[in-house]
Amino acid sequence: MNTETSLESIPNESLKVIAFDVFGTVVDWHTGIARAVNELDLSVDGGTFAQAWRDGYQPAIQRVISGELGWTLIDDLHRMILDELLERFGITHLTDEQKSELNTAWYDLDGWPDTVEGLTRLKQKYTICTLSNGNLGLLFHMAQHAGLPWDCILSAETFTAYKPDPKTYLGVGKVLDVEPGQVLMVASHQSDLTAARACGLQTAYIDRPLEWGPNRANADRPDPANSYFATSLVDLATQLGC
């Protein structure tokens, strides 16, 4: 896919709120986590460690969804995965404080090059909010760090349920007093959009070929049934006439 595939701007009369997945869609977790790991000089490649950390995410969420774990925030899931990884990679010299500090690398991620411009343009016409499995504190700190101009921050923590639970997608409209069909869910993961669409939301797929770093192909593929396909948040803003 290339940037030439973008649709022209077509008015979307019903749209009121745009809800964004965050990790991968809005911020570049791979580069940020790899950098934080490399700075600690752990004798492990930062990119490899970042991928392994993120690989632990879905199984951890699944343990909460299945009920094996009680309600647990992403900060704590990230820490559980980190402790396992440090053991797996034979890294034994970090203090508890250093581990806690490393865990907050997830707060200090940067947006993609198009993120701030795209969000700023979209915000002029629509209410923009997060809908992330990240916890509120993480999302607040990240917004401050990366200059993300959210109108509001909604999280799995807001609804005590993780995506793809319908409570999360339907919760956006409930909190902001609009119908599901007036909400556009934006993500670089088709599974997120498929679940949102089943709840009646509009959907926009953002292509992020580098989400997993330069050395691992991004296997995610968009469903043509999505309302939009965009190569960046700036591209999405253009398509929406912002």
Next chain:
Amino acid sequence: MNTETSLESIPNESLKVIAFDVFGTVVDWHTGIARAVNELDLSVDGGTFAQAWRDGYQPAIQRVISGELGWTLIDDLHRMILDELLERFGITHLTDEQKSELNTAWYDLDGWPDTVEGLTRLKQKYTICTLSNGNLGLLFHMAQHAGLPWDCILSAETFTAYKPDPKTYLGVGKVLDVEPGQVLMVASHQSDLTAARACGLQTAYIDRPLEWGPNRANADRPDPANSYFATSLVDLATQLGC
């Protein structure tokens, strides 16, 4: 009390987060609600109606706290009180849409004259957040309307508990990853601050003599045990060296 009583600026080394009560403390509900009612030409004095609506608030919250009502958002409590008031005042001609519209007058309140300047100054040094019994949607809409530059919006809805439940005061620190003593609760109601102080938070009382409008004295009085007393949010910013 007068504006001359302000303390000099003294560094507050432990402070990280400032949490604000909203209705009365940050926004002038009396003027805003009175205006909305007067615009509808209901043959009732807008100020009287505003006071009566707000008078219904504490009893309504109390019905939730006591368990007589299940968890109910302020939007819905406001509507229940409104319906009672319309009956009491013999106002029978409003359509359901007009009642819903009037209920959102609580979204469109303006800050006090010092609000935006005070928050903007405090935000340069501290994380500023709401801690209001208002629901998330209400607080988001209000922030957009009144230009309130919150770093984050926390609500009773975040914790599924109404102030003065300790879960709300302690929840601020939990979400933002700071100790209770690193949080300053700001309110124009001593009961709110007394409950916050019992949870270990610092407290600042903002004097709002006009909270209930020009025709009803504000009977609220600050406890000298509060960490700060200020005549405005600008005054508080000055005291905190912002």
